[in-house]
Amino acid sequence: MGAASRGYGPQGFAEDIDVSRETLDKLTLYADELAKWQRAKNLVANSTIEDRWRRHFLDSAQLDSLIRQHFSAPIKILDIGSGAGFPGLVLSLMGLGSVELVESNGRKCVFMNQIARQTGAQAKAVNERIEKLTPRPVDVVTSRACAKVEQLLIWAEPFLAPASEMWLLKGEGVEEELTQARASWNMEIERFKSRSSPDGVILRLSAIKKK
DSSP, X not given: OGGGSTTOOHHHHXXXXXXXXXXXXXXXXXXXXXXXHHHHHOOSOGXXXXXXXXXIIXXXXXXXXXXXXXXXXXXXXXXXXXXXXXXXXXXXXXXXXXXXXXXXXXXXXXXXXXXXXXXXXXXXXXXXXXXXXXXXXXXXXXXXXXXXXHHHHHXXXXXXXXXXXXXXXXXXXXXXXXXXXXXTEEEEEEEEEOSSOTTOEEEEEEEEEEO
16 A cells, blocks of 8 residues: 555555545645644654644545445544644545544644635634533534543534434543443444554444443
8 A cells, every 4th residue: 555655655656545636735735734733832742743644634534434334424523632723624525524633732733724714725724722621512522632532532423413424533541441441331332453654543433432
């Protein structure tokens, strides 16, 4: 797979993820701006910026086809702890739906909203803690590298309708997190192997209900 090679960029991404030329151009603008802003704003880990197409864009984009197997776009997405827009802003640019990007770091919100304006993404960054948002139902809650599963369930609960799902990008330790979460929550769990990291796991949580 191209993602495993050194120097992975927009061409490798396009080989791995089926997107239109227009979408790839928007993602390329996003990736270029991320590199520019990173020098002064430290939006992502410095160790990942050179490999951003794999570590951030492929990692986020792989959710699109999986979620579309269960929902018809466009859907409403709540992205918790969006950071520099991953995965929520990428999913919006891929046409999955409208995304609310919840991030407590102000400079990261400024960055995400600028990218949304430049690309026409159906996304809005909200500079707030998730606990302070007005509850309302969404179709999907996403999150990446933000908190443990149990904490994400607590944060997401006010936004979950009976048919809502959570799609989480996780790494090592995910099984321990799920064991902890099951002590307080009933849910159906489906796991998918990450296409961007050998240690990565994608979780699909559905039929979520607090015990």
